[in-house]
Amino acid sequence: MDDPSVLEIAQRRGAVLEQIDEAARRAGRDSGGVSIVAVTKGHAVDMARAAVEAGLATLGENRVQEAATKIPAVAGASWHLVGPLQSNKARRAVELFDVIESVDSVDLARRLDRLAAELRPGQTLAVLLQVNVDADPAKAGFEPSDLEAALAEVLALSNLEVRGLMTVGRQVARPEDARPTFQALRGLGERLRSGHPALGAELSMGMSDDYPVAIEEGATIVRIGRALFGERRAVR
Ligand SMILES: *Cc1c(COP(=O)(O)O)cnc(C)c1O
Secondary structure, three states: OOOOHHHHHHHHHHHHHHHHHHHHHHHOHHHOOOOOEEEEOOOHHHHHHHHHHHHOEEEEEOOOOHHHOOOOOOOOOOEEOOOOOOOHHHHHHHHHHHEEEEEOOOOHHHHHHHHHHHHHOOOOEEEEEEEEOOOOOOOEEEEEHHHHHHHHHHHHOOEEEEEEOOOOOOOOOOOHHHHHHHHHHHHHEEEEEEHHHOOOOOEEOOOOOOOOHHHOOOOEEEOOOOHEEEEEEOOO
């Protein structure tokens, strides 16, 4: 299987943008309020370069180690970490990424806050708080009730800019089955923001199989891999 060309990626991007438009219209939303994180994990650096050429300016990776070889080799992109972050890789992650979407504990938030102060003084680090909405034992993230208890402390970390919430949905048979997860994340965000206005309004939810449903339910960031780049190989 050949990698898709820049032209093919651009065409797929066009098709995704069309789906985003339609989903936004169904929900009475402006599609300008939805951005794509193009997830290049499992693909070589050439694919990430081709993505930028095809007009995808924000890229995502789920492993620090894989990203460490790719990010410095790709010009003109900003990068989101979307996978679980171990504390021993936090320093490297702060060096590499523009946004860390996978902050899943107060300990990690505190560590990132310290590292941001050290590595980028005077400049905050943008993060999202990952929520395990479905209480899925296989998934990372704050339990909703734990997040409620921890939020004030996380928001007080002055070197972090907490832009909003992120979730990874369960594997579902039909996209429609993911809707309750997305509704739950949006509802949680609204509830938390009413008591904590410093919490940002971003909602990162939805992947290749279910992003239109996520947009109908309020996603502001969709994280899309396969719909843009095809099936992944194991690049580790
Ligand atoms: C891999 C991954 C994605 C993209 O998944 P696709 O199904 O390829 O669109 C999105 N979010 C996270 C956290 C991922 O690990």
